Amino acid sequence: MTSNASRSLLLRVASLAVGVTALFGGTAFAQAPQNGGTLTAIVQPEPVTLTSAINTAAPTGFISGNVFDGLVDYDLNLNPKPALAERWEVAPDGLSITFFLRRGVTWHDGHPFTSADVKWTLENVWKTIHPRNQATFGRVTQVETPDDHTVVLRLSEPSLAILSSVNSNGAQVLPKHLYAGTDILNNPHNLKPVGTGAFVFKEWSKGNHVILERNPNYWDKGKPHLDRIVFKVIPDAAARAAALEKGDVQYAVFSPVPLKDAERLAKLPNLKIETRGYEWLSPWLFFDLNVDNPYLKDVRVRRAIAHAIDRKAISNIVWYGFAKPAISPVPTTLGAFHDATVPQYEFDTKKAEALLDEAGYKRGPDGVRFALTHDFIPYGDDYKRTGEYLKQALKRVGIEVTIRSQDTAAFTKRVYGDRDFDISSAWFAAFSDPQVGVTRAYWSGWVGKNTPWTNGSGYRNPEVDALIAQAQGQARQEDRIATFKKIQQIVQTDLPSIPLAELKFFSVHAANLKDVVTHGDQIYGSLKDAWFDKTASN
Amino acid sequence: MSLAEPLAAAATAQRPARRGLSARLLRKPSAVAGLVLLSAILAMAALADVVYPLDPLDMVGTPFLWPGADPDFPLGTDMMGRDIASGVFHGARVSLLIGAVATLMSLVIGVGVGAVAGFFRGRADHLLMHVTELFQTIPPFLFAIVIVAILQPTMTTVVVAIGLTSWPSLARLVRAEVLRLRDGEMVQASIVLGLSDARIILTHVLPNVMAPIVVSASIMVASAILTESSLAFLGLGDPNIVSWGSMVGAGREVLRTDWYVATVPGLAIVAAVLALNLLGDGLNDALDPRQNRR
Numbered sequence: 001m002t003s004n005a006s007r008s009l010l011l012r013v014a015s016l017a018v019g020v021t022a023l024f025g026g027t028a029f030a031q032a033p034q035n036g037g038t039l040t041a042i043v044q045p046e047p048v049t050l051t052s053a054i055n056t057a058a059p060t061g062f063i064s065g066n067v068f069d070g071l072v073d074y075d076l077n078l079n080p081k082p083a084l085a086e087r088w089e090v091a092p093d094g095l096s097i098t099f100f101l102r103r104g105v106t107w108h109d110g111h112p113f114t115s116a117d118v119k120w121t122l123e124n125v126w127k128t129i130h131p132r133n134q135a136t137f138g139r140v141t142q143v144e145t146p147d148d149h150t151v152v153l154r155l156s157e158p159s160l161a162i163l164s165s166v167n168s169n170g171a172q173v174l175p176k177h178l179y180a181g182t183d184i185l186n187n188p189h190n191l192k193p194v195g196t197g198a199f200v201f202k203e204w205s206k207g208n209h210v211i212l213e214r215n216p217n218y219w220d221k222g223k224p225h226l227d228r229i230v231f232k233v234i235p236d237a238a239a240r241a242a243a244l245e246k247g248d249v250q251y252a253v254f255s256p257v258p259l260k261d262a263e264r265l266a267k268l269p270n271l272k273i274e275t276r277g278y279e280w281l282s283p284w285l286f287f288d289l290n291v292d293n294p295y296l297k298d299v300r301v302r303r304a305i306a307h308a309i310d311r312k313a314i315s316n317i318v319w320y321g322f323a324k325p326a327i328s329p330v331p332t333t334l335g336a337f338h339d340a341t342v343p344q345y346e347f348d349t350k351k352a353e354a355l356l357d358e359a360g361y362k363r364g365p366d367g368v369r370f371a372l373t374h375d376f377i378p379y380g381d382d383y384k385r386t387g388e389y390l391k392q393a394l395k396r397v398g399i400e401v402t403i404r405s406q407d408t409a410a411f412t413k414r415v416y417g418d419r420d421f422d423i424s425s426a427w428f429a430a431f432s433d434p435q436v437g438v439t440r441a442y443w444s445g446w447v448g449k450n451t452p453w454t455n456g457s458g459y460r461n462p463e464v465d466a467l468i469a470q471a472q473g474q475a476r477q478e479d480r481i482a483t484f485k486k487i488q489q490i491v492q493t494d495l496p497s498i499p500l501a502e503l504k505f506f507s508v509h510a511a512n513l514k515d516v517v518t519h520g521d522q523i524y525g526s527l528k529d530a531w532f533d534k535t536a537s538n
Numbered sequence: 539m540s541l542a543e544p545l546a547a548a549a550t551a552q553r554p555a556r557r558g559l560s561a562r563l564l565r566k567p568s569a570v571a572g573l574v575l576l577s578a579i580l581a582m583a584a585l586a587d588v589v590y591p592l593d594p595l596d597m598v599g600t601p602f603l604w605p606g607a608d609p610d611f612p613l614g615t616d617m618m619g620r621d622i623a624s625g626v627f628h629g630a631r632v633s634l635l636i637g638a639v640a641t642l643m644s645l646v647i648g649v650g651v652g653a654v655a656g657f658f659r660g661r662a663d664h665l666l667m668h669v670t671e672l673f674q675t676i677p678p679f680l681f682a683i684v685i686v687a688i689l690q691p692t693m694t695t696v697v698v699a700i701g702l703t704s705w706p707s708l709a710r711l712v713r714a715e716v717l718r719l720r721d722g723e724m725v726q727a728s729i730v731l732g733l734s735d736a737r738i739i740l741t742h743v744l745p746n747v748m749a750p751i752v753v754s755a756s757i758m759v760a761s762a763i764l765t766e767s768s769l770a771f772l773g774l775g776d777p778n779i780v781s782w783g784s785m786v787g788a789g790r791e792v793l794r795t796d797w798y799v800a801t802v803p804g805l806a807i808v809a810a811v812l813a814l815n816l817l818g819d820g821l822n823d824a825l826d827p828r829q830n831r832r
Binding site for chain 2: 237238241264313318381385387389391392395402403404405406407
């Protein structure tokens with residue numbers, strides 16, 4: 001007994017000593033990154049494609065940013081840093097932007113990367129099929145390529161938003177030699193992408209994993225540090241938490257574990273919770289109300305629904321505090337663009353009932369006024385619970401809601417293509433400029449085009465369309481801010497979409513995985529800086 | 539006319555055995571336990587609206603109240619502040635209803651297919667048994683998942699999925715029994731009497747295969763409840779209703795911190811399945827004449 005006890009005490013002291021050395025070893029010298037190792041990350045849900053240029057869904061961006069480079073990267077303060085463009089110049093009149101491209105960059109198949117790739121992608125992808133970039137690059141009238149390494153964008157009016165969206169997610173350059181003359185949306189390379197990035201696409205086993213391998217010819221010499229990245233598909237949240245805890249997986253993003261579990265995992269020595277890397281996104285959660293629905297086409301009904309929803313409860317209970325109530329579709333993180341004076345629809349079921357009565361929808365003998373359906377974005381239990389909350393909240397004011405669940409492909413087709421829904425939920429990234437991320441939710445040109453993550457409500461307001469167009473071409477930031485405030489006032493009055501919450505995402509990574517977040521757009525960026533600290537005890 | 543007499547005699551001979559069924563069932567302690575448990579669950583389902591008149595999906599309390607922490611919520615509240623006790627009561631209704639309707643559906647298909655195949659033999663038997671085999675080659679749960687995923691999860695599709703996938707073994711059982719009776723004197727006598735096939739099957743064949751059907755039905759209800767729970771656990775339940783499975787599924791993501799959210803409805807599933815299995819065993823023994831003689 002005693003010898004056992006003393007042995008265990010000895011062991012404990014020894015392990016403490018090891019722990020202390022490890023602690024000091026870790027902090028005493030700023031270590032140089034070590035090369036090698038396989039990073040296993042989680043992608044959730046499984047992406048539909050691996051090319052962000054044609055699909056801006058979050059899981060696609062998470063993988064795609066490693067295969068492709070942007071013209072720039074954004075640092076943690078969202079300042080552009082050179083990537084494929086070594087430098088850029090904006091003409092004093094704002095009517096042209098010149099990118100000077102890096103020399104000696106090749107695509108993964110060996111073809112040289114040139115200005116022709118940028119010109120072709122801008123003209124054929126960004127300006128036509130990219131869900132957000134139509135707004136961003138709308139004022140580009142001509143793309144000139146004086147030589148292989150210079151791209152000049154000629155603008156009809158100054159366009160300040162462009163420089164806030166030219167990273168590998170906002171403006172992904174596709175290889176012209178593989179895409180020109182093909183059906184871009186169905187090009188086989190969308191599923192086995194060829195980029196210029198730090199990692200080369202190796203294989204995609206549907207339902208299991210996507211494997212990327214180190215690009216030995218990467219232009220940023222010495223990078224990447226990792227030999228390979230395996231993106232695993234783990235659909236179950238509890239299984240994701242277990243895989244992270246066990247160390248089978250070292251990196252997962254977009255609040256990958258049950259929110260309630262995050263606190264517990266944060267206390268474990270081998271894991272770290274990271275909230276940086278989402279700065280570029282500014283995500284907001286909302287309900288889209290289908291304005292073609294016979295009930296929802298009445299603005300009083302839409303306002304009544306807003307009054308029936310307690311946005312504080314959604315943030316604090318449904319999202320366990322990992323969100324804050326939204327005021328306007330332009331999140332507060334966008335600073336001056338955000339308008340806090342938009343019409344507010346405080347939680348007040350009496351007001352909601354009065355508005356519904358006024359609209360002529362009295363409660364029937366069973367207490368029901370009318371019935372609606374709700375399709376939630378199938379990205380996890382948090383969105384399902386949000387739908388359950390909606391059902392209960394609207395039941396209280398006499399609207400019966402039927403929740404429907406489906407996979408992502410069926411969801412986007414239903415909402416953005418067939419428009420066969422009443423209320424849907426989704427989150428969009430607003431990005432650092434509302435022109436890039438917010439206007440797509442209200443611009444009438446997207447209605448029913450089957451372009452995922454655009455105008456789902458079916459809202460068509462010529463005045464808003466005109467203001468969106470106007471903001472694109474305004475040269476002075478103050479003017480643009482004023483225009484965007486006007487847009488917020490109108491859309492919050494018409495209320496085709498109810499902003500619910502500004503989401504606070506977090507990532508979980510292994511403690512010995514270093515430099516995993518080095519950029520403000522990290523979540524859609526490259527893991528070229530990440531490395532494993534093999535001296536750590538883990 | 540005189541030929542009909544032995545038939546009537548056979549029918550009356552059956553009756554005393556039936557009367558003794560409940561007595562024989564009550565002699566088995568495990569069967570009694572099953573009956574008591576099942577009655578309790580049935581009472582819960584029947585009284586759900588009386589005891590908990592509010593919608594079980596309503597957020598009525600503080601989220602994450604542990605069982606016993608607040609006398610208003612004896613079984614605690616879940617992550618949305620919904621009363622778990624209310625969910626268990628209303629869930630009993632949904633789970634039993636799905637179990638009963640799905641079983642009824644597979645009974646109709648299974649008994650129908652088995653009786654027709656066994657009675658007519660020949661080409662009908664070949665065709666029906668090939669169809670049955672086709673269903674048997676697909677794992678029933680995976681088949682149910684596919685059906686629900688394609689048709690969208692609603693209560694009806696879940697019932698249809700379970701009903702459509704759980705009949706093949708019953709069909710084979712009924713066919714074997716019918717084949718045995720087909721050559722029995724009673725059926726042969728009925729044929730000689732000129733009774734129609736349908737009448738022979740309904741009045742003379744099926745009553746004599748009732749015992750195995752009753753026993754497997756009780757087990758089928760239990761497995762239907764389990765299948766519905768598994769589907770709901772995988773997120774393929776109807777999101778508009780509370781079933782025990784959907785409660786377990788919702789509680790799964792807080793399993794590491796608040797395990798009671800999944801455990802309480804899980805125990806309800808255990809109780810229901812156990813009760814039905816005990817009852818099934820008891821019925822099996824009570825309906826088996828050889829067991830009775832011992």
